[in-house]
Amino acid sequence: MKICVLVKQVPSSDALIKLNSDSTWIKEDTVVFAINESDSFALEEALQIKEQTGEGEVVVVSLGPDRAQRAIREALAKGADRGIRIKESFPYSSDPFEIASLFAAAIKDDNFDLILSGLQSDDLGSGQTGVILGELLGMSTATLVIETELSGESIRVKRELESGWFQWVAMTLPASITIQSGINSPRYASLRGIMSAKKKEIRLIEKNDLSGSIPSLQSIEHVYLPQKTKRTEMITGSIDQVVDKLSEILKRNIKIL
Amino acid sequence: MEILVVLEHNNQTIHRMSWEAVAAGQSLGKDLNLSTTILIMGSDVSTLAKEAATKDITEVLVAEHPLLETYTADGYARTLTQVIESEQPAYVIMGHTYMVRDFLPKVCAILKQPLFGDNISYRIENSTPIFIKQIFQGKLMAEVSPQGNQPYLVTFQSAAFQSESVHRGAGATIRNLSITLSDEIIKTRSEDPFQETTIDVDLSSADIIISVGRGIGKKENINLVKELAEVMGAQIACSRPVVDAGWLPPYHQVGSSGQTVSPKLYFALGISGAIQHLVGMKGANNVIVINKDPNAPFFEIADYGTVGNILEIVPKLTEAIKGG
CATH class of the missing domain: 3.40.50.1220 (TPP-binding domain)
Structure with missing residues (x-):
């Protein structure tokens, strides 16, 4: 079983996001980056499938600048066998079709049985890359998966639908599946894992070597802070003052006590 | 054809967000002076088509096929691809639902046309929409510009448009389309949807x-x-x-x-x-x-x-x- 896991390095969930000087992206130098949350669940699912089948390899594939090397190294420390990074520099690709096409060009000769990715990235949140990639490579696809059952040449997955509904979907391999957060409990890297990760291969591919025939169909021209639609009354002061004001608001303004 | 709004349904009712997508289509149509058409895919959707025909739109297109009785990503993606190729809309608009997220990126891949997903609004610049969406989990907004040719696939977030603002019309015509699907292109087999736990907290x-x-x-x-x-x-x-x-x-x-x-x-x-x-x-x-x-x-x-x-x-x- 050859499994590819798409991993994106994104600002960590509590990162303070500020705009860059020309409002085309965020100011990166003060931000702490981490593996995209749902991608870490996809990685764990891949590692568990490999352990369960007892053979094969897990390959971590990422598109990103040099800082993204750390995300791949972290995935290798958790147990992935090797990595591939498509190197890019700012301005980054933001079109999911372009990004998926880059991945397709980079991995088409690897003939993966399974591609797992997080359902969406916590930065752009398009949620398209895994599905487009699967379609480009002629694979079965499924999204928002919260359980997997592998049996031979096919896989059965439990998909999350809306409003608390679920559905099982079966398909033959190869398949590209997007993973919902919460599907498993991602492991921590062991000390031995961290040591052995240093010796594992990370193949670097220049984006420009792949992108010759790949169009970008959309681009982010401008980013800005959301305008407030509601007037928020901010409560400040010591904890006791805040508590007093909150009780007052509950009684007098919202009138629920 | 100019604007195509695709309705989502569960064989009985139209998804709430599909009516919001119709409102989005009518809004974009007004701003760009384009006509709006509705598409319904399924196996027996004539009742739903009649409901859609009461809206202020040019036409309701019906793409029926026995293989569309239950939703599959491949069946829906191949059907919508055929409709786009034959009808040549400039914009294809849908609600940003779980189902749409499951199959619409496949249409993007097959046609090599951009998918502008999860927008909360748009603005017009030089007769072209710039799509506005939230990024970084809502911490920032982004303006996204098309770079390739039409058609553009577009989805709008829940409540970006109001279903109550859909204009009613004098009764649109309903046109049946011929769709070619075969078992082999549908690579997944879907089981019946179910609910896991009874919800005891209302x-x-x-x-x-x-x-x-x-x-x-x-x-x-x-x-x-x-x-x-x-x-x-x-x-x-x-x-x-x-x-x-x-x-x-x-x-x-x-x-x-x-x-x-x-x-x-x-x-x-x-x-x-x-x-x-x-x-x-x-x-x-x-x-x-x-x-x-x-x-x-x-x-x-x-x-x-x-x-x-x-x-x-x-x-x-x-x-x-x-x-x-």
Whole structure:
């Protein structure tokens, strides 16, 4: 079983996001980056499938600048066998079709049985890359998966639908599946894992070597802070003052006590 | 054809967000002086087509095939691809639903046409829409410009447009399309949808909801919230990470994959306010937010907010309310 896991390095969930000087992206130098949350669940699912089948390899594939090397190294420390990074520099690709096409060009000769990715990235949140990639490579696809059952040449997955509904979907391999957060409990890297990760291969591919025939169909021209639609009354002061004001608001303004 | 709005349904009713997509199509049509057409895919959708024909649109297209009786990503993607190729719309508009997220990227891949997903609005510049969406979990907005040729695939977030604002028409004509599908192109087999747990907490009718997020830190701290809920007569809800961590059962979850609520008060404790959560509580009359991060997006829609540690504030608030 050859499994590819798409991993994106994104600002960590509590990162303070500020705009860059020309409002085309965020100011990166003060931000702490981490593996995209749902991608870490996809990685764990891949590692568990490999352990369960007892053979094969897990390959971590990422598109990103040099800082993204750390995300791949972290995935290798958790147990992935090797990595591939498509190197890019700012301005980054933001079109999911372009990004998926880059991945397709980079991995088409690897003939993966399974591609797992997080359902969406916590930065752009398009949620398209895994599905487009699967379609480009002629694979079965499924999204928002919260359980997997592998049996031979096919896989059965439990998909999350809306409003608390679920559905099982079966398909033959190869398949590209997007993973919902919460599907498993991602492991921590062991000390031995961290040591052995240093010796594992990370193949670097220049984006420009792949992108010759790949169009970008959309681009982010401008980013800005959301305008407030509601007037928020901010409560400040010591904890006791805040508590007093909150009780007052509950009684007098919202009138629920 | 100019604007094609694709309706989603469960064989009985049209999805609420599909009517919002019709409103989006009519709005874009008015701004760009383009006509709007509706497409329904399925195996027996004539009743739904008649309902769609009451709207102010040019035509209702019906793409029926026995293989479309149950939804599959391949069946829907191949059908929509054929309709786009034969009818040549400039814009294809849909709601940003779980089903659309499942199959529409395949259409993007097959046709090599851009998919502008999860927009909350658009603006027109030189007769072309610039799509506006939230990025970084709602912390920033982005303006996204098309670079390739039409058609453009476009989805809008829940409540970006109002279904009540759909214009009714004099009765649109209904046209049946011929679709070619075979078993081989459908690579997945879908089983019947089901619900996991019976929902024994009816959040939808609750007047006061205290909702807890990742900021609560650990399972034991949920008790602090339970004590506050008790003195306030509130129901407890939560965001997805709390369910994922096993701190509360899934039926407490509010948001796109949980329940939709509209209480008199939504009291959010340690929830950042990612859009997947906010779509579930937009209907609340009053919103109070406590979060340690002053930049938490939840503050944007709060009536009252305070930046602070919920573990310190909540027990003192419980005591204060108890003491009258």
